[in-house]
Amino acid sequence: DARVTQTPRDKVTEMGQEVTMRCQPILGHNTVFWYRQTMMQGLELLAYFRNRAPLDDSGMPKDRFSAEMPDATLATLKIQPSEPRDSAVYFCASGFGTSGSAPEETQYFGPGTRLLVL
């Protein structure tokens, strides 16, 4: 049963520390998305990649956030330095959406990383 995996599942850190979140997309998917969910803002896109190339990172604060895909099986989201306002659940999702037809356009979400910055 193919799934998106994310590590760590939970992270508590202090303000100013670096946080790295990892995502393994479903094998064969060519698009990886990073979303953030908070009570106030809901689910919002931070960045996404297609075939490992960044397509859109306009939702990401560039001064402290960075997203990369070192290879097709790993995506990373890094926050440095972290701040209390970064506390949220960070979801990675993957898909294979270039044909314009469901279910290929469907994005499958990982379990999320719950981040708490004190």
Added chain:
Amino acid sequence: GQNIDQPTEMTATEGAIVQINCTYQTSGFNGLFWYQQHAGEAPTFLSYNVLDGLEEKGRFSSFLSRSKGYSYLLLKELQMKDSASYLCALTKAAGNKLTFGGGTRVLVKP
């Protein structure tokens, strides 16, 4: 930009039917998704509409009217496990990012 509106909360009785509406205004539109999210869990895919009309999948159906910027998700024969948030989301192009509405929390009571 995009504007997506859904009711914040709905309550219904086990065995009943609930309809969750989603209205949107967007400068570009490709398709509309519905996701279910249980508390503390990840969103899971429910349905996708790209053409006008009704898509039925078991107890769940989704409807889209592109000209009216309107969709609804219909949940029939409600079960307690259907208590969750239901998220409406748009894409502007195939394989593109999802822009989510705020979600509708549905509470199913016995």
